[in-house]
Amino acid sequence: MTKHVAVIGSGVMGHGIAQVYALAGFSVSLYDLQEELLQKARASIEKSLSLLEHEGVITEQDKSAALERIVLTTDLPQAVADADVITEAVPEVIELKWQLFAELEQYAKPEAIIASNTSTFSIARLIEKAQSPHRFIITHFFNPAQLVPLVEIVRHEKTAEEVVAATVGLMKRIGKAPVLLKKDMPGFIANRLQAALMREAFHLLAEGVADAEEIDTVMKEGIGFRWAFVGPIETADFGGLDTWKRVMDNLAPELDQSTTAPAIIAERVEKGELGTKTGTGIYSYEHISVAEKLHARDEQFIRLAKLKKSGGN
Template sequence: MEIKKIVIAGAGTMGYSMADIFAKYGYDVVLYNHRQETLDKAKTKIAEAQREKIAYTTDMQAFGDCDLIVENIIEDFDKKFAFYQELNNYVKDNTIIATNTSGLSINKLSEAVSHPERFIGFHWFNPPTLILLTEIIKNDHTRDDVAKAIYDLALSIDKKPVLVNKDVLGFAANRLQLAVVREALSLVDAGVVSKEGIDDVMKYGLGFRWACLGPLETLDFGGLDTFYHVSSYLMPDLEDSHEIPKELAEHYERGELGVKTKKGFYDYADGKDKAATKARDEKLQKLFDALYKD
């Protein structure tokens, strides 16, 4: 299946970044949003070299003539479901429809799509210009040629795709991430280590190593005998709660949502939000250049 023309639905951070990247690699790109002001803002965020290569529209007729639609609208199941139901009125039967959901069920979302065998998850990570991973998630009916087309598309834009063969909540990356978060917050809540300390454990230890080696490669280098014996006494002692971590829930209930509200686990007031974002991006860029730049 050849993909030449791509329509991105949703012009938020992920949507305009996708449009920018696809246009950079020579694809015919249309960026759709139902609000013109959002499109106008998105256009200013796209690299100047790609800005005029992209078409911008609020008209859903744009979905009627393309090879691929990548949906990036709000992470709300009901709104995505309703969007796909309306999309059915415009899209061709052979157009691939992909969602950039972070963890909603691909199977359940596919129920709103005519010909669900052409529906697939295509999960990107923020910032998309630096994070190479994309997860490609099949629903129970996704055709193999559809999955291959998206996998090959990801390779063509220099991403590192991983095929998730079964639809599970959170897919692969967010399941791993939340497992780490659960144990991290359990240790902080028990007073074992401070929040700053738990972040340092990841930044200067595990995360530094995991930038080069995956968890299973790490086991191989460390010795499976060592990890076997550690597992024998540590696994029974790890946090296994099925509840939302207490401190995460408390911040959420107070409206402390992190950088976006200038307070989360840390304080981002008085310009610290911009400084923290800049520092993050600079470090990621250095790491990217060191590991992956030719």
């Protein structure tokens, strides 16, 4: 039975994953390279827990107990020594992950599960150099990991059945909605669906069909409004497959077929306009508080999660 979890990397994803485990009652070691990064992660966790408390999802005691369960450390052997499950959320660089896995195999208990939060590497690639491939698995959390219910789980044929079953059970125990893929596929399910939609959104923008705000409104007020409760395949059934056959036959040839990132994104990247992190992306963030925007986003996500919980899926 899992009691102790180690999370390696305390950045955008790692701190949220640590928060989820701690709130679910597990003792968590959160590791990063520098103390300063860990302090920043702890402050983010505290802020997020405060918001959950403010929204009535957890109590003040839940918040302080969760914080007490998280131990910050820059000592890798110490972080993983007692861990039953180790989740890595270090940058998406394969050599970095391989190097880390070699260290984890050296320092962790032989029975500890090693889970990766990779968004793009296949499990086959991740375990290429592993000495104990049977204990490797992907648990792909969605940003913000502490709020979005989905976790995609990807196994390899060498992953032990007990590891797969334990991981699915663990994700349910921490309140997540796990989906176990039947195949190892680049981008898994969620990022493939998202990339297909992004490609078309930027195509519409480039074609001047609407401005960015209007395209985002179509998503938020139309498609996205439905999709929190009705998936695309259900949508096809509800609309009628005869109708959807005509829609797809007529529209599929019209859709963007590009095989590289949209030119608008590439041009902005070239100029160093990376979005909220630089103050300008497609929109400008120079005169608004990104922190306030993220706070408002998280508040809405918490309310949506409550709504989904109260009404089922």
